[in-house]
Amino acid sequence: MTHNLTELLSKIFGFEEFKGNQKEIIQSLLAGHDTFVLMPTGSGKSLCYQLPALIMEGTAIIVSPLIALMKNQVDALRETTGSNDIAHVLNSSLNKAQLDQVYHDVSAGETKLLYVAPESLGKAENIEFFRQVKISFFAIDEAHCISEWGHDFRPEYRKIRPVVDEIGRRPIIALTATATPKVEHDIRKNLGILDGKIFKSSFNRPNLYYSVEKKGEDVNARIIRFIRKRPNKSGIIYCMSREKVMNLSKLLQMNGIKALPYHAGLDAKERSANQDAFLSEECRVIVATIAFGMGIDKPDVRYVIHYDMPKSLEGYYQETGRAGRDGGEGYCLAFYNEKDIQKLENFMQGKPIAEQEIGRQL
Template sequence: MNAKNVTLSEYLKKFFGFSTFKGNQEAIIQNVLDGEDAFVLMPTGGGKSLCYQLPALILDGTAIVISPLIALMKNQVDVLRSLSMDDGIAHFLNSSLTKAAINQVKEDLLAGKTKLLYVAPESLTKEENIQLLKQIKISFYAIDEAHCISEWGHDFRPEYRRIRPIIGEIGKAPVIALTATATPKVQNDIQKNLGILDAKVFKSSFNRENLYYEVRPKVGATREIIRFIKNNLGKSGIIYCLSRKKVEEMAEALQVNGIKALAYHAGMDSNTRSDNQDKFLMEDVDVIVATIAFGMGIDKPDVRYVIHYDIPKSLEGYYQETGRAGRDGGEGHCLTFYSYKDIQKLEKFMQGKPVAEQEIGKQLLIETVAYAESAVCRRKMLLNYFGEVYEQENCEHCDNCLHPKTKFDGKDDLLLALDVIIAVQEKFKADHVANILVGNASTSVKSYKHHHLELFGCGSEKDVRFWNAIIRQGLVLRLIEKDIENYGTLMLSPKGKEYMENPYTVMLSQDHEYEEGDDDEASGPAGNKSTAADEEIFALLKDLRRKMSKKLNLPPFVIFQDPSLEDMSIQYPTSMEEMQNIAGVGAGKAKRYGKEFIELIKVYVEEKEIVRPQDLVVKSVVNKSGLKVYIIQSIDRKLSLSDICEAKNIEMNDLLTEIESIVSSGTKINIDYYINEVLDEEKQGEIFDYFMEAENESIADALKELGETDFSEEEIRLLRIKFMSEMGN
């Protein structure tokens, strides 16, 4: 086939079986065929790879595709080989190949069979590979994931900076740089570094209309995630965590709650990792919990939700990761949990890095905070970040648009902010401008003598947070711009200068104030203590406990203690499984006493038409290496309690607390062998009889009744453990 008398559409049909191109694909491919350089900005799912695959198949010679992703290389080579009778049509060259495989690649390249050669940047720099590539005809160079060139990109790789000189050494050919995410600053960096400032630029819209963006406060996040997944059963999803440890913990928490989930991170051996990835692609599991290493180049079109347990380090990272949802144009829910504590953690990780790198990282984090806390349309914020204007007032597909915050006339505030930006000669960043507005003489403000400005403190009735929000909304409105060369420096746009001449009313939104909290606060059954208990059901449960205690001739607290009844009156357990997750209950107690309580709650819930929060009870992961397991095993082996304390380096007081906790959750424990050593029969009998008649389990009351001179607190605690275990479990 000759490129001159066959249309591109015919080539598309012949090689890939598609009838039409998507978006800018045809224009980009034509540009490559014409021997021109190109910069391609195309969001995830837009069909980037076709832009270099098709021209490579059409043109004479071999296209060199530089990519950092070994999994993606293999994936694409397999696809291309399936289109041809000859496996030599596509190869990859990276550290995973054996010597024999490398020889085969060389043979096919020199024989002119290979149309596409995928190379990792590290492999490209090897002298033997440079010499090999000098011997073949190169049709063009495609630099995939080109944002890796820029320190401002979310995945900077220093070896990408060496691509241009190596290309110069191998031999001149057109260059096409492709990326799914790049701000104007990153784009400029890429073009400058690759020496393609005159390249034709092809930009596709960053707007993914089918994606729903939502940010929630990070309080009880594990519980929230489990509830969310159970409401979306059978759908594929990805959960991103920043640390490998959290990935493992989250995957385990999902598994114990009956969710088909697996972990994926760089610390796992490569076989397990690729097995887990395949199980996700083949739908043997619904959820992958991963660090950001997962998903790049994975073409699974029906991921229905992407959850960020930890907020990413940059908005570009966030956009690329959320972009893995709904690639088929169907539903895609992007849920992020945000706490400012996470931002502070990320700032700590930057310490010790070069100052320039810290500065960049800090600025990228500021953008992330702005996105999370802003009450402006999320879509508008994201597109603005990538230099695109979103005209609609309400996207109707993000939490801020569906649940708008109160608006106020921000004309005067905007004018003040613009005045200060001009007063500092458009050479400073948002936090510096905000500090001047509130009258905060920070080190930076003092060093530039800006605390002597006439405008210093002109907005002191509001805080820094408020002024940062005003500046952000000024950016979205295109009244303020960021200088591309000095990322983060604020300047007035022509529109902003015009606004100062002829100001008009602008309705702005108040930012979110997210409540602070740890995920662990609400991850276990006791995490709901702040919720008000239902007093009516609490009284009914106490009444039932009293009746049962009379019937069984047991003190009421042996059956269930008050905190357990309180938790029942918050969570309304209506099954044995739910009852086991009530604070201080556990499997043993639930089976022994739970049935009648469950029946009572069921009737109450139906009569009162109570809507229970779905899946409120989340099973917590048992710490298999934990202290409790060790204690139970040691007591089974009749190990002295003092020996257990020594082995685990804990006080007797703490050990007794652990044993009490084990017993109160329904596990039967026999410490007679130890009690008989330290207490005579008469003393044991007295304490045991006391608890049979007692109205509560209080140690203080027992000491008062039995006499502090005759009995110690430790002795009473030991006998109370024996009593609760024998009578209650």
């Protein structure tokens, strides 16, 4: 079964050509191979499973860790294809009527991509349902969540492979933007795709400028000056604590900067509204904990500021990688001081010894 992939890319997504090794990855999946993809943030990972899902028979199951990320991608796909049934989300936020609609559209063969939280994938009633429908493949997004050596470990990710076996074995594609060799091996071993095809892209982003400065008493004033020098430019500021997020966003607002907070403690409605305001440019700056930004598709973020030291180098790479996704310039500014290191060490107290060891290495 041959497809003119470039023609389909243009017709469905409006792009004239593939980036990097997107085409080879898609061909690997279409040929039924298990596939591991290591690709920097912003180089078009999601296209690697979206296009094959639209081509292949059946429904692709996309396992993703964040509800905001799923909603973002589903909305974009519906808009691109002009169909509301083409993509759905299956997670704990749905009510009974919405759930029935999802089941109906998948059973009818209307839905090509079903975004599922890892917890929902393993529910008995969902496993039973998936066994009765045609599944094209499984895509595991943010696959570094599988590894205890990763910067964003989630235990429920380690249960994905047994669930896939229960549903019925189909090709698996695992995608991540951050993985050391150890994390990569852990992902492939845990998913049982050690024999799969491997694709890795260069991680050099020449359009990003990195700067690290010592944090002084005047840090807030410096950030305000920095933002004012870039009027009408979008940026993200990462803070370690929710309290800091709230205080800094208020301070920026008081100084006439359109800023909004984003962290896991806000209710879902407010988080979603703030994210949408940022995407639609009603607000220029999002002040956030690291919960923000996984899979946020805003290509013209011009700067990423780390108010506090990032938790790990991997995490830092991924967070700063949200700048300049359109190929335009991105300024990455990080502030550091000794207190931040102490805070990070305090976070690890009381955790299992193995986890503390991993944390120190990261």
